[in-house]
Amino acid sequence: MTGKTADIRSDIAYSTPDRIVVRGKDLPNEILGKMNLGDFAYLQLTSKTATPEQSRMFNALLITLVEHGITPSAIAARMTYAGAPESLQAAVAAGLCGLGTVFVGTTEGSAKMLYEAFDGAGDHPDLQALAAKTVADFRARKQAIPGLGHPVHKPIDPRTPRLFQLAEENGMAGKYVKLVQLIQAEAERATGKVLPINATGALGAICCEFGFPWKIVRGFGVMARAIGLVGHILEESQSPMSYQLWHEIEDRASAHLRG
Amino acid sequence: MTGKTADIRSDIAYSTPDRIVVRGKDLPNEILGKMNLGDFAYLQLTSKTATPEQSRMFNALLITLVEHGITPSAIAARMTYAGAPESLQAAVAAGLCGLGTVFVGTTEGSAKMLYEAFDGAGDHPDLQALAAKTVADFRARKQAIPGLGHPVHKPIDPRTPRLFQLAEENGMAGKYVKLVQLIQAEAERATGKVLPINATGALGAICCEFGFPWKIVRGFGVMARAIGLVGHILEESQSPMSYQLWHEIEDRASAHLRG
Amino acid sequence: MTGKTADIRSDIAYSTPDRIVVRGKDLPNEILGKMNLGDFAYLQLTSKTATPEQSRMFNALLITLVEHGITPSAIAARMTYAGAPESLQAAVAAGLCGLGTVFVGTTEGSAKMLYEAFDGAGDHPDLQALAAKTVADFRARKQAIPGLGHPVHKPIDPRTPRLFQLAEENGMAGKYVKLVQLIQAEAERATGKVLPINATGALGAICCEFGFPWKIVRGFGVMARAIGLVGHILEESQSPMSYQLWHEIEDRASAHLRG
Amino acid sequence: MTGKTADIRSDIAYSTPDRIVVRGKDLPNEILGKMNLGDFAYLQLTSKTATPEQSRMFNALLITLVEHGITPSAIAARMTYAGAPESLQAAVAAGLCGLGTVFVGTTEGSAKMLYEAFDGAGDHPDLQALAAKTVADFRARKQAIPGLGHPVHKPIDPRTPRLFQLAEENGMAGKYVKLVQLIQAEAERATGKVLPINATGALGAICCEFGFPWKIVRGFGVMARAIGLVGHILEESQSPMSYQLWHEIEDRASAHLRG
Structure with missing residues (x-):
């Protein structure tokens, strides 16, 4: 593989024992405390610092996509959390999987x-x-x-x-x-x-x-909805709806089979 | 199911034909253009408006978890994108699935x-x-x-x-x-x-x-890393590494079998 | 990386232009048409050919875990398919994500x-x-x-x-x-x-x-349920329940907010 | 919801306290020990019992798709397992997410x-x-x-x-x-x-x-590959490659940034 070492590369970030640098900026000292999450997302994707106008617009763009009530995506995440509460990340992942050509995408x-x-x-x-x-x-x-x-x-x-x-x-x-x-x-x-x-x-x-x-535009909905889904999972952990819905749906869907 | 209609509820958001309300706030008029993404995440999760101090700290908390170079999570997302570029959301989901007890979690x-x-x-x-x-x-x-x-x-x-x-x-x-x-x-x-x-x-x-x-703390890493992974997928779409890595890894891993 | 080429290896399978060998057996000529799926799963995992007794028992073990009606896992898969019907694999993945400590696991x-x-x-x-x-x-x-x-x-x-x-x-x-x-x-x-x-x-x-x-036992439920979920997605594609359920659930869950 | 109870239905399976019935057959007594996994998959999907000819062909069809060495899908599953070994199901799910238009699909x-x-x-x-x-x-x-x-x-x-x-x-x-x-x-x-x-x-x-x-054909690859991925995760748990690969890839990809 020696001859090929030049040909994979990522320009996003690197670490050394005492530094973490993202898009050319020192994460602890040039970013933390000095930027909001939307602006950092902009930097991560474009390698550029958002202007105040871009910051307002890009934050609004992402916020629009975070939350839209009990969507199929939120239901999928809550149902997944019911079966594997120890794997919160998998519940978010399940909810994101449906952000395709019909919703968000x-x-x-x-x-x-x-x-x-x-x-x-x-x-x-x-x-x-x-x-x-x-x-x-x-x-x-x-x-x-x-x-x-x-x-x-x-x-x-x-x-x-x-x-x-x-x-x-x-x-x-x-x-x-x-x-x-x-x-x-x-x-x-x-x-x-x-x-x-x-x-x-x-x-x-x-x-x-x-x-x-x-090609990357769907990604804005995906990153935004990840935030929304964590909110739904938090609520599900405190005030669950998945068990009751499961039993109701199962009863209704198979009533004709049980006769 | 009539008798049970009171017992599932979500307090996060609701929509009517002309309104979308999240945590009691009108999304278009009270949130868009007036809040950054980190503050909206705080509202989504806590139902409270962040103070300036909370805003700085919470945005920094999330930003810290967005990006850490070519991690196993980023590799999983890139490999997934190589096979299903039409399903960007599934590539992000794949990358999130590994944010468990070893990394981020x-x-x-x-x-x-x-x-x-x-x-x-x-x-x-x-x-x-x-x-x-x-x-x-x-x-x-x-x-x-x-x-x-x-x-x-x-x-x-x-x-x-x-x-x-x-x-x-x-x-x-x-x-x-x-x-x-x-x-x-x-x-x-x-x-x-x-x-x-x-x-x-x-x-x-x-x-x-x-x-x-x-129980929800892992979720901050999950929502943050979703942003980072979209950045990796964008880069993979423009400057891919997954094909080359795949062929190299396959060759190395099975060299002893091919003899 | 040259000095390390010996140290990653997989013993499962390899390919050459004219051969595909899994666990030492020629896939086209020694496996296809001569083995059932459960026996091949046994070979894939153990590197051994199942005896007739092991074959009966292992096939029964897996079959037991394929299907159990409208479970939270099936609901998650169906909801995901509703949003991304072009990504069937992501709908199965979403359904599998919840096979954790509460169900199947x-x-x-x-x-x-x-x-x-x-x-x-x-x-x-x-x-x-x-x-x-x-x-x-x-x-x-x-x-x-x-x-x-x-x-x-x-x-x-x-x-x-x-x-x-x-x-x-x-x-x-x-x-x-x-x-x-x-x-x-x-x-x-x-x-x-x-x-x-x-x-x-x-x-x-x-x-x-x-x-x-x-540590691998949960995997039997995962592989089995993947089969079951494809059955649910096929039915969902022909006779959907996800849209109706979504609207019902959203209405019920947020009725108290809309007032 | 009362008026709508007729309109969601699933014809796949149902349970009572003493019975589990799949596609009209009693699971314990008519299926377990009498059918192989491929034939049960055929029953699950078609609601019909495979003829001997269909059984041979369908088992071969599925087996063909189980395993093809160290694929991007297997790498994604192994990387995911490295981060969340307690969530084996999420590692399989991550591996499946990439079975799209480029591979398997x-x-x-x-x-x-x-x-x-x-x-x-x-x-x-x-x-x-x-x-x-x-x-x-x-x-x-x-x-x-x-x-x-x-x-x-x-x-x-x-x-x-x-x-x-x-x-x-x-x-x-x-x-x-x-x-x-x-x-x-x-x-x-x-x-x-x-x-x-x-x-x-x-x-x-x-x-x-x-x-x-x-529309369901991709599902055969998905269910088959779920089996193959469990095999890869078992091997990864016993003889890991993900950590070494991660460090190598990260070093190579960001060498130009560290200078």
Whole structure:
């Protein structure tokens, strides 16, 4: 393996007996006590220190994704904790496993759609035309447009206007935010349905404004929800619901078999 | 199930079509743009708003646990991503699964030890006597004392003095911090070994100062490391090491079988 | 790394361009079509070919652990699949994460207890005395005796007499099976309660008869339940329950917050 | 919830105090000791008892996927076990999380491709034409054809001829097996490359012969690999490689940072 020692590398962090350095900064002395968790997440991912504007926007982006009540993800984590309370980390992991294309992961779909809309569109694209083409393409493929529509939050998702307001205040209401808004209008026009931009749609656009690769965008929901799930597990440890739910569900689901 | 509808409940959050409320606060209007991620984690877990002192300490506590280079956890996440790049959430989950009694989870052991030391010790315990008893008990059971010793960071773990300094500055250097320091001194005296208080030992004590139940303490490492792992997966997606490592490891491990 | 190439090794399997060899056997030609899955699992773990008796017993042991209706583990897997149907493997993983000290993992506790009972007991131990000591020790520590008692299956767990019958027929009803039976009798006598040997208690004893290290015994439940969970996910994909349950649970749990 | 009690159901299993019934069969008396693990998996998934031919083929199908040496999945499981040896189930779960579109999950892609090729092709399709169309479609989309090619096993994957031989012997070498063989020939002709049908390609075709929905096909690899991973964790517990690998990898990856 000698000949290959140069070719694996990580640029994130290193340790020596008396130092721990993350993204070029001394963790104890340049980071601890001087940065908040969202800013440190920004540093970890981008290798850059967030500006005050980026800090406000990125913290808000992550906070939006932490908690949304008793979700399937929270139920999975609580059920897992019931069987293995000694493995709290495995209960969080179980809850995270379901953050895919249906829940939370839709932020990824929204960011991907917006990046792709601008692909090859030149320096001064007609945003209205891009919106029309995007909606037409999704409709031709009979795919739902990611980031639009919500089963509960309608006619508007209350997080969206606030996120866009923050984007405006922090210099991040650029072409991606505008495009997702035009896509919404066009989609409502084309379908005749009420299709609010949901939180994952707004966040997808903001992720594009930051310049994050779409492949990592799902990761923001994952890291945020890990925090939320620890909250649910704490509550489950103090005031459990999993046992009762289990017995109720089992009884209902197999009643027809027991006759 | 009608008769039982009162008996499952969660006090964390709820949604209506036009509102999302977490711990009694309106998420869009009272939280987004007004709180950092660490403070929101504090709210999620304690249902209380962090004071400025708690905010500094809790953000530092979480940041300490985000990143520590190429750990077994990071390797597991990267290897998982190589096989299922479409399931980023599963790669993070895989990395979290190993945060148990050996790595990261030791914060839990430290907090538990400190809480138990004060059990039944009255209002004005002799801390030196508690330290001596704790060390003697662990030695009698031939167990390592959680939070002491580090394979790399010696004679001191550079995170520890900084964390204790922050505890001091923020009014959190109370009896638990003092006890873990006395336990270290006693353990070094009793064993003749250099046994620095490592980061998980310092953090365990600080978790006790906050009053967090020891059963949830591991969760801080889990939520923090989720952030770190997303950073590793982003890097793996741009500059992978998993394929090369896999082939090298497979070749080495089975060389004796292929003859 | 050159100097260390000798020191990592795996003895399980290796591949060359035209061969795949597992535990010394050519997979395509000596295994496929000539062995059943349980026997291959036995080979994978022990490096030995199961005798007909071992084959019957080991297949029965694993089958016992595959399926037990709508368990917390099955609910976790189904909830995870709802959010990430494209990541079936993550849904199985989520379901497995909860097979810990409360469910399934108790087989481990039973095997450990039985091995430890014989530690230092010499070649011709008095089984009745070992049973009495084991029960007394658990009662002194106020711990439940692993493998005894079941919330549903009483006064007997219907799997246990059948498993012991198979152990008898296949030459595996040795000292561990006898000891767990004596422990049950002693526990019922000492507590005055009905404490059937449950399936994990019977399986723990049978694992000891096989000589499996107790640390790996939980793994049998894990591999078996992976099969069961795929069955649940298949059913969930065809006839889902997770969405309805989610909405019901969320409504109930937060009704008091919405007022 | 009363009004909805009819609408969640599971047809897999149920329990009463003295019975456990899986797919209509009494587990202790009709299954244990009378069925092997592969046949029980078949029952769990299909609700049918395997014929002797189906039994041989299905056991071989699963066994093929159990073990393939030190894979990324095995490395992830071993690394996880190093950090949380008390949570064996979480180590298996971590290893399974990576069985996605790159490894193992390709069986799914192969089955999906074969089913779709026959969609709308009528009762007596021209297999050669379907093969040509399939290859042309994948090439037009610049996608690799699932189930063809292998980095190590070439010019043939040694599992494939044996699996097809078993399919022949057991009456399962029908139109899907023929089509995948024609697709391979066409792909080699069109690309000029050596593209062996790999094990996941052969297994995908055999899954279609069984009639399994393509969405569940990945599950066979997942349940099989769970067995293999328990074998790796057992070996890791007795002869660990994870610590040494970790330290080597960390040293190499961050050497350029430490300078």
